[in-house]
Structures are given as C-alpha cells and as structure tokens.
Amino acid sequence: MLLVAVSFATFILLVLSAFQITLAAGAPLGRFAWGGEHRVLPATQRIASVGSVAIYALAASFPLQKAGVITLWPAGWIEAGIWIIACTLAVSIGLNAMSRSRAERRVMTPVAAILATLFFMVSLS
Numbered sequence: 001m002l003l004v005a006v007s008f009a010t011f012i013l014l015v016l017s018a019f020q021i022t023l024a025a026g027a028p029l030g031r032f033a034w035g036g037e038h039r040v041l042p043a044t045q046r047i048a049s050v051g052s053v054a055i056y057a058l059a060a061s062f063p064l065q066k067a068g069v070i071t072l073w074p075a076g077w078i079e080a081g082i083w084i085i086a087c088t089l090a091v092s093i094g095l096n097a098m099s100r101s102r103a104e105r106r107v108m109t110p111v112a113a114i115l116a117t118l119f120f121m122v123s124l125s
Contacts (some may be wrong), residue, residue: 002125006067009118012111013056020056024049032108036101059085063122079123086119 023029024046030038034045041049062081064070073081089112096109 002122003067005118005121005125006063006069009063009115009122010060012115012118013060016111017053017056020049020052031101031103033104035099036104063119066122082119082123086116086123089116089119092116 019029019033023033023041026040026046028039030036030041030045034041034048038045061070061072062078062085065072066078066082092112093109093116096112097105099105099108
C-alpha cells in the first residue's frame with residue numbers, strides 16, 4: 001500500500017511540475033493557478049512557478065525516501081517531513097477552494113485533496 005500511495009503522489013507532483021513549467025514558459029493556463037487572475041502569468045508569478053517545481057521535488061523526496069526509493073535526508077526527518085507536507089496540503093484544499101478562479105477551484109481543489117490524502121496514507125503506513 002505504501003508504494004502505491006507514494007507512486008501516485010509522485011506522479012501527481014510530476015504532473016503539477018510540468019504544469020508549472022508550462023506556466024513559467026508562458027502557456028495561457030493561468031486561470032488554473034495563482035488565483036486565476038492572469039491568462040498568461042506575469043514575470044513574478046512565472047518565477048514563483050519555477051519555485052513551485054523545487055517545492056514539489058522537495059515534497060516528493062520524503063515519501064520516496066520512506067518507501068526506500070531514495071536516500072537524501074536524515075532518517076529522523078522523514079516522518080515529521082511527511083506530516084508537515086500532509087498538513088500543508090490539507091490547508092491548501094481550503095485555499096484552492098476559496099480561489100476567485102472557478103477553473104482553479106474545480107481542478108486544483110480535488111488535486112490538493114487527493115495529494116493530502118495520499119500523504120496522510122504514507123504518514124500512517
């Protein structure tokens with residue numbers, strides 16, 4: 001069960017990373033992110049999209065290490081890191097649900113809910 005949850009979470013984070021890279025490159029998908037205010041993101045939000053990719057990689061590294069796929073962090077950090085990420089994702093459900101962008105609410109809220117669930121599953125396994 002652990003490896004399945006880690007695999008799905010990693011896949012979703014990879015898809016989100018690809019999405020953020022396309023936003024940073026100027027794709028007209030801004031209605032799905034950053035409040036949906038801009039169809040094409042301005043420079044500051046493009047930079048934030050690139051930063052998001054690093055955050056997604058960081059988030060993926062903790063469950064991947066718990067599953068034994070990589071070794072990157074001190075062993076004592078893994079459980080706490082997964083719980084922190086799971087709780088952050090749980091908060092992001094509400095934040096995405098409050099977005100002014102209907103597209104962001106409809107797409108990113110369920111994505112955040114699925115990721116939070118997967119991270120909680122990993123933390124409890």
